[in-house]
Amino acid sequence: MKKESEGIVIETTEGFARVKASRHGDCKNCGACPGDNATVLDAKNPIGAKAGEHVILEMREQNMIRAAFVVYIMPIISIFLGVLVGTWIFNAVGYYEMAFKVVGGIVFFVISLVYIKVFDKATAKNDASKPVIKKVL
Structure with missing residues (x-):
């Protein structure tokens, strides 16, 4: 559409x-x-x-929906995954559960921001978008 x-x-x-x-x-x-x-x-x-x-x-419309997903939804999912990974690391190591969750969430959020920047540059170069x-x- x-x-x-x-x-x-x-x-x-x-x-x-x-x-x-x-x-x-x-x-x-x-x-x-x-x-x-x-x-x-x-x-x-x-x-x-x-x-x-x-x-x-x-x-x-597909381009607009994809961009909205990458900018708004993906960072939220990344934070959630980071917290899960932090919990998994805590279970393996056994120290400071909350610190691992917070750091995991922050690290995955920053990774999602880097991906958004890469996505933005790739979309700007793509004439089809x-x-x-x-x-x-």
Whole structure:
């Protein structure tokens, strides 16, 4: 499934455009991102939209769901797994159970943050994950 959003082209480069896009309804309700109701993103520009034009962007919903999972859910799961690993290590070693749980949770959380950074860079390089300008309004 694909979601559409409106935006204004700020600048263009070879096959791509930087677009100031209004957030869709789900984002407006979330409030997790700072700032106003617009975000600037890079989009494929197969139709040759020019700076200043109002356009319709199309984004794959699968990409948005995957990104939301990686950013919001994966760190929580990582903390939980870290606590479990800390408990397992405590059972093997036998000292300071709470310290092992806390350290395990922190270590796994930091690992998840590193993964988020790697995921962000990989997604930025992947053209298939970028929104596409479908038409000029």
